[in-house]
Amino acid sequence: MGNGRFLNSSLRAFDNADVMTFFEGLGVPLKMERGNRVFPESDRAVDVVDAMLRHLRDHEVEIRTNAAVSELCIEDGHVCGVGLADGTHIEAASVILATGGASYPATGSTGDGYALARAAGHTVTEIFPALVPLVTSEAWVKDVQGLSLRNVRASLYHAGKKEQDFFGEMLFTHFGVTGPIILQLSRRASELLAAGTPDLELRLNLKPALTHEKLRERVERDFATYERKQLRNAMIDLLPKRLIEPVLNAAGLSPERFAQQISSKERERLVQTLQALPLTVTGTRPIAEAIVTAGGVATREIDPRTMESKIVKHLYFVGELVDVDAYTGGYNLQAAFSMGHAAGSYSVWNLEGDK
Incomplete structure (x- = not known):
């Protein structure tokens, strides 16, 4: 596993049992198959997506589509929003970059997150295909x-x-x-x-x-x-x-x-x-056909407990964008869930602490 130790804190805070509890709480029954692999009982990925969308709607989370982010807005070492490709700006007290890597570009993970990270002063290690x-x-x-x-x-x-x-x-x-x-x-x-x-x-x-x-x-x-x-x-x-x-x-x-x-x-x-x-x-095969992208935003520049940037306050990195990758078997998904939980939790706590 690439940089597996970086995940110790986030995995302890939100492990595989927590992920299962979360999805079952959203009304997605799970089953365990050979090799302790966990799937929705329906074998339908869309059921997982639908459950998460319902959860977002229940919490009145606004989802904006066709709004490509072209830049991070940073002032005095703090992130303060994002700029869109159409020239508009969205103010935000914290920003979580969860853009994915460079694999499966048809899903939207076209590598844009790396450019945003570099522009914020972060090091991006060489990326290459993994699980390919x-x-x-x-x-x-x-x-x-x-x-x-x-x-x-x-x-x-x-x-x-x-x-x-x-x-x-x-x-x-x-x-x-x-x-x-x-x-x-x-x-x-x-x-x-x-x-x-x-x-x-x-x-x-x-x-x-x-x-x-x-x-x-x-x-x-x-x-x-x-x-x-x-x-x-x-x-x-x-x-x-x-x-x-x-x-x-x-x-x-x-x-x-x-x-x-x-x-x-x-x-x-x-x-x-x-x-x-x-x-x-x-x-x-090309990185576009890889299941996972290896390499990414250098872990030494990210707080492993919170996923917050050590360079720009209230900027967070999660998922495949980070220089962390694992073997096949659901481990990369777990890594993304654990990092996402840490970033989501601490971004809110930080904002409350700043009030």
Whole structure:
């Protein structure tokens, strides 16, 4: 997780149980699924949105649309409002910037918040995509696009050194790979790629439940059963059909050869490939396709307890705009909720204290 310690105070004040209580209090029944993942019982995101809109209306909160903010109004080190693109100004005793990052621009998160933060004197660290599909160079990947793998382990290597690995599900696409375990690896991959790091490689363990010795025994057993069959058919019990030829080619074995022709040395090479199928990572998909933006407003310039700027009084930063990001699984949403709760609470308390 990027800068996870920054969230300690806000998470203690408003944690995942508090989030669940909040939404259930708004009339959104929740359910917990595999992996302790929480969803609305209806599986409809619109129910969550509608509940929040009702809550805002109940508290007579004014929502202005088609009102693009172009500048922060700052006087004597205090924020005092915002300027709109049409030239009008809105006075405000405090401003919370919750513009999102640069991911999913169709939702409005076009990166405008970074420019506003810089104009206020804040440092914005380099942004790059996180939780994003990876692009690979192997031609065979396109041939197996749409193939989903479960219970595999993906490891990220840089110059022969393992950086990270995750177990779970993944998916081949026309450009490379995606899916939960790939998204988990993608932040570190993006970081290395942004630094100009060459020699980035994924290694897929297609049989992580088996030790090297047990997998060798399994291969020997299958080859004995299908000794008169070509390799493309002798491995049908080991791998999805579409993945057999790519694995054989990576192991330097012709799919046309018969199982009984494969030497002990070649079988060992096949086992090694099954446990470390290589993929060359050449990039990520664009940041617009990333689930999360890594980087953002430097956390050292924000009070972690209140989310208030240390540079401009009564200016607050929350959510993906801040240089905080987490693994997939709802953690980024929780971070945004906790930061938002802190900023919302303290912005009101500060105003009351100034009266």
